[in-house]
Amino acid sequence: MTERIPSSGTSTATAAAGQDDRPPPPRLAYDRHTWKEIAHLLANLPVALLGFTYVVAAMFTGFGLTITVIGFPLLAAALMGARLLGRMERARARALLGVRVDEPSRLPLRGAGGLLQRLWMSLKDPVGWRTVLYEFIRLPWGVLTFTITLTSLFVLWPVLPFVARGLANADRAMVRALLSPSDELERRIAELESDRGVVVDTAAADLRRIERDLHDGAQARLVALAMGLGLAKEKVLEDPDAAAAMVEEAHGEVKLALQELRDLARGIHPAVLTDRGLDAALSAVSSRCTVPVKVTVDLPARPAAAIEGIAYFTVSELLQNVSKHSAAKSASVDVWRTNDRLLIQVWDDGRGGASLDGGTGMKGLAERLDAVDGLFVLESPEGGPTTVTAELPWRDRTGASGAANR
Numbered sequence: 001m002t003e004r005i006p007s008s009g010t011s012t013a014t015a016a017a018g019q020d021d022r023p024p025p026p027r028l029a030y031d032r033h034t035w036k037e038i039a040h041l042l043a044n045l046p047v048a049l050l051g052f053t054y055v056v057a058a059m060f061t062g063f064g065l066t067i068t069v070i071g072f073p074l075l076a077a078a079l080m081g082a083r084l085l086g087r088m089e090r091a092r093a094r095a096l097l098g099v100r101v102d103e104p105s106r107l108p109l110r111g112a113g114g115l116l117q118r119l120w121m122s123l124k125d126p127v128g129w130r131t132v133l134y135e136f137i138r139l140p141w142g143v144l145t146f147t148i149t150l151t152s153l154f155v156l157w158p159v160l161p162f163v164a165r166g167l168a169n170a171d172r173a174m175v176r177a178l179l180s181p182s183d184e185l186e187r188r189i190a191e192l193e194s195d196r197g198v199v200v201d202t203a204a205a206d207l208r209r210i211e212r213d214l215h216d217g218a219q220a221r222l223v224a225l226a227m228g229l230g231l232a233k234e235k236v237l238e239d240p241d242a243a244a245a246m247v248e249e250a251h252g253e254v255k256l257a258l259q260e261l262r263d264l265a266r267g268i269h270p271a272v273l274t275d276r277g278l279d280a281a282l283s284a285v286s287s288r289c290t291v292p293v294k295v296t297v298d299l300p301a302r303p304a305a306a307i308e309g310i311a312y313f314t315v316s317e318l319l320q321n322v323s324k325h326s327a328a329k330s331a332s333v334d335v336w337r338t339n340d341r342l343l344i345q346v347w348d349d350g351r352g353g354a355s356l357d358g359g360t361g362m363k364g365l366a367e368r369l370d371a372v373d374g375l376f377v378l379e380s381p382e383g384g385p386t387t388v389t390a391e392l393p394w395r396d397r398t399g400a401s402g403a404a405n406r
Contacts, residue, residue, distance in 0.1 A: 023098055023165075033098075034161045037168040040096035041149040044171070047092070048142030051085050051135035058082075059132060076119055079128030086131035086179050093175045097168055104181040127181070134178040145171075225253045273312050277302050282333055285316045290323040291348065294332040303342055304395035310372060311335065311344055314390050317365055318346040326350025326386065337394055344390040352384035362388075 023033040058078035065071035083104075093099040104127045109118045122128075145167050152160045232246035273281035279297040286293035302308060315333055322331050328350030335344050356363045356378060366376035375391040 030161060034164055036096045036098075037164040038149055038153075038160070040092065040171065041145040041164060041167055043092070043096075044138070044142035045146035047089075048135070048138040051089075052139040054081065054085065055132050055135040072119060072123065076122035079122055079125050079132070082128045082131040082135070083125070085135060086127065089131075089134070090175065090179050093171070093179075097172055097175070099172050099175050101175060101180050130178045134174065137174075141170075141174075225250050228253065273308065274305075278308055278311060278335060281312050282315055282335070285312070285319060286333060289319045289331065291326070291328050291331045293319065293322075294330075296332070296334045298334075298336045299342075300337060302397050303337075303392075304397050307342060307372075307392050307395055308397075310368065310374075311342060311390075311392060314344060314365055314369070315346060318388055321354070321362070322346070322348045322350065325354070326384075328384075328386075340394045342392040342394045344388075344392070346388045346390075347385060349385045351382075352380045352386050353382045354378060354380035354386050365390075 023037075024031075055078075058081060059075070062071055062075035062078050065074055087103065090099075090101050090103065093101070107121055107125060109121060148167065149160075149164065152163050156163060228246050228250040232243045232250065235243040235246065272284050278299065279295070282295050282297060286295050303311070315335075319331070319333070322328055326348045328348035331346070331348035333344070333346050335342070337343070354362065356366060362376075362378060368374075369376045369390055369392065373393050375389075377389040378386075379388075380386040
């Protein structure tokens with residue numbers, strides 16, 4: 001069984017829609033598709049005149065006034081208006097041509113910071129500029145399609161369905177090429193919105209875990225320690241032997257509390273990872289596994305601290321799964337770099353049958369890797385072995401982060 005969780009994306013949605021919204025082949029007898037295409041072609045001229053007039057008036061006014069303060073805001077407003085024209089054109093193409101084109105995402109102006117940043121974001125909006133180009137080339141095309149369609153209604157009406165289909169197909173191509181969302185940009189926006197939710201949920205879960213561990217572990221022991229020391233203080237003069245026993249017991253509680261705090265700190269970010277890197281940290285975590293683990297780390301340098309931490313906790317979680325669920329006799333961990341990717345592979349000879357929804361935490365690992373443009377691949381056939389391959393983007397460790405870690 002192989003399960004692969006790549007970075008999320010919707011780049012194929014537009015292509016798939018383009019395959020599904022094609023009308024049936026044209027026929028000599030006029031059907032509803034032909035009449036819709038004729039209506040669209042006849043409406044091209046008045047709609048193109050409206051769009052061309054707006055673009056010429058708004059854009060040239062904005063360009064002409066760029067020598068003043070108000071020129072750039074006028075250009076930004078003109079591009080926002082062009083977005084509205086593009087929305088109307090997509091609606092017309094959807095109704096008359098059956099072209100299903102996704103609506104572009106709104107510009108995230110509220111989170112863009114100051115006024116200048118919002119202005120710059122509006123000025124470099126690719127959706128607005130492509131709509132401006134669309135409206136520019138539509139006027140000659142609108143005159144051509146209106147003339148041919150109107151003439152064919154009276155002169156070439158027997159073959160008008162085929163003529164209309166050819167002209168409408170050109171319209172469909174222009175709509176898809178110039179009025180569709182920017183595939184890469186829209187895909188990245190959707191990914192970042194999804195990843196932001198995953199990161200926020202993960203951080204909240206980690207904070208709750210740390211709070212629970214502190215409350216149930218070290219805090220409870222420190223409370224008991226304070227009470228024990230208070231009782232010992234009261235008995236110092238009355239019963240020195242009992243007070244000494246209480247102090248000895250409190251000393252043991254202090255050791256246990258310190259150990260729990262060390263374990264908690266190791267769970268947040270182990271000191272050995274900060275001081276000595278992945279090789280030593282993974283060797284330490286593998287020594288706590290109930291299965292003999294061979295660790296091989298082949299890295300030319302240390303990656304960025306964030307990537308290093310994600311790699312460590314990924315291996316740590318996978319080795320915990322090996323200890324709890326695999327019934328394996330041996331396991332291995334390999335870490336290496338290929339181009340701009342950090343690759344991790346954890347293998348065990350256990351019984352297999354692992355899955356992302358099997359309650360072993362692998363789905364959470366996959367989501368965490370996906371949140372940083374990573375990749376998670378699980379191969380675990382029934383009977384084993386199980387191989388988990390994880391990829392992370394490689395980022396070099398900067399001098400500042402290295403100094404902070406030291």
